[in-house]
Amino acid sequence: MANHILILGLVVLTCSLAFAFEPSPLQDFCVADPSSSARVNGLVCKDPKLAEAKDFSFSGLHLRGNTSNPVGSKVTPVTVAQIPGLNTLGISMVRIDYAPWGIVPPHTHPRATEIITVLEGTIDVGFVTSNPDNRLISKVLKKGDVFVFPVGLVHFQRNLGHGNAFSISVLSSQNPGVITVANAVFGSNPAIADEVLTKAFQVDKNVVDWLQSAF
Secondary structure (H helix, E strand, O other), rough: OOHHHHHHHHHHHHHHHOOOOOOOOOOOOEEOOOOOOOOOOOEEEEHHHHHHHHOOOOOOOOOOOOOOOOOOOOEEEEEOOHHHOOOOOOEEEEEEOOOOEEHHHHHEEEOOEEEEEEEEEEEEEEEEEEOOOEEEEEEEOOOOEEEEOOOOEEEEEEOOOOOOOOEEEEEEOOOOEEEHHHHHOOOOOOOHHHHHHHHHHHOOOOHHHHHHHHH
């Protein structure tokens, strides 16, 4: 019950943030029609008379994600891709599972502020302010603690315990997007030129080549 109250509180808090970045809907709802070929900023609405309960629901967020991967975490998204009824509503959420000492690598959401609450375990979280200060603001969160990652800023999470952990985040966009720093810089397609990365990171080409090979 306590977990449900925490999640509900996060949703209510995020709603006020959501409308600051995405326009308020002009109708009751706009269930996304992924079959449409029309290009709009968002997704085309299907006929509201065809809307069903399944357009507004998602099952399985109680299930632990598979964290058997190099970073030791699993993000289960609930965005407009999973719930078509979120289209134009400016809100989404994710469940994040962490293996012991697992991390969510430094990343950013270009279109959303994120509010995270820990439901199990102890998690180190933090974000970095923009240039020129690049100040790290971090905190160790325990069960029931809440933290905010401002829109667009690089942030991370790390499980500090020897056991599993999980958290729920609410984001102020139906489609917040995610840019993982390491993947974007060293795993871009096509690759960023070695000359750019060697100067940017002040390392030699062999280091850059080794990092790119990992992504």
